[in-house]
Amino acid sequence: MATDFFWSYTDEPRSYNRKPNSLSVPSNPKPFWPDPFAFLKISMVVLLQLWTATFLHDASWLKILMVALLFGSFLNHNLFLAIHELSHNLAFSTPVYNRWLGIFANLPIGVPMSVTFQKYHLEHHRFQGVDGMDMDVPSLAEAHVVKMNLKINMGRMHPMAGHFISEHYVFNPEQETYSYYGPLNLMTWSVGYHMSTMIFRGIPGSKLFKVKEIAPEYYENLESYKSWSQVIYMYVMEFGLHRATFSRMKRKLSTKTDKKSE
Ligand SMILES: [Zn+2]
Numbered sequence: 001m002a003t004d005f006f007w008s009y010t011d012e013p014r015s016y017n018r019k020p021n022s023l024s025v026p027s028n029p030k031p032f033w034p035d036p037f038a039f040l041k042i043s044m045v046v047l048l049q050l051w052t053a054t055f056l057h058d059a060s061w062l063k064i065l066m067v068a069l070l071f072g073s074f075l076n077h078n079l080f081l082a083i084h085e086l087s088h089n090l091a092f093s094t095p096v097y098n099r100w101l102g103i104f105a106n107l108p109i110g111v112p113m114s115v116t117f118q119k120y121h122l123e124h125h126r127f128q129g130v131d132g133m134d135m136d137v138p139s140l141a142e143a144h145v146v147k148m149n150l151k152i153n154m155g156r157m158h159p160m161a162g163h164f165i166s167e168h169y170v171f172n173p174e175q176e177t178y179s180y181y182g183p184l185n186l187m188t189w190s191v192g193y194h195m196s197t198m199i200f201r202g203i204p205g206s207k208l209f210k211v212k213e214i215a216p217e218y219y220e221n222l223e224s225y226k227s228w229s230q231v232i233y234m235y236v237m238e239f240g241l242h243r244a245t246f247s248r249m250k251r252k253l254s255t256k257t258d259k260k261s262e
Pocket residue numbers: 084088121125197
């Protein structure tokens with residue numbers, strides 16, 4: 001039974017080594033601009049969540065729990081991924097507007113996280129897998145605690161949350177990041193196109209599918225998923241009891257990585 005992570009001795013994931021310096025790949029003459037509809041989409045979801053809360057103000061607890069599970073959870077997850085989009089400044093070209101919209105998107109979630117998420121998430125992109133720097137990777141103690149309660153934790157897992165596993169949990173030690181090309185991308189700002197978000201920066205979710213069309217050579221021979229529920233099942237049944245939370249690739253901070261600019 002595993003009690004340690006996979007360790008990589010390269011500065012960055014092997015599958016990213018072929019990345020271009022910019023997005024000016026031959027068949028992509030235009031740069032991608034921020035998503036002009038982001039503000040509208042986020043506002044609609046926030047208002048829908050607030051309206052639902054008002055609508056349920058005197059409903060029974062059972063009804064509230066059912067609506068939360070079957071409806072509100074999808075919208076809240078959508079807002080969480082909107083905050084991810086905004087952490088990359090992909091709604092407005094002026095960063096502070098993205099920050100304010102992130103705080104607005106955070107309202108129905110209830111727990112303030114949009115501002116701190118940006119700080120830690122940008123470190124995740126810059127120092128992927130680096131021990132003590134990338135907060136997306138659990139510490140040894142965290143991995144032990146979650147693994148001890150694995151079946152309870154997985155039993156509570158929402159299908160949309162499968163993306164947390166599919167993105168970076170290593171099913172094949174040759175590949176550190178995985179994409180998901182299924183229908184839930186429509187509700188999640190296309191976060192399933194995860195390889196694209198890690199290779200190329202500054203592309204809004206609404207345009208990520210185009211990157212795969214324009215530059216298919218970056219996706220050749222890469223494993224991907226079509227179902228997040230299947231990913232959760234695989235995580236628990238196929239190797240969960242053996243590797244579970246330790247199925248992450250870690251690396252030590254190198255001076256080269258530290259000096260690299262964003
Ligand atoms: Zn990101």
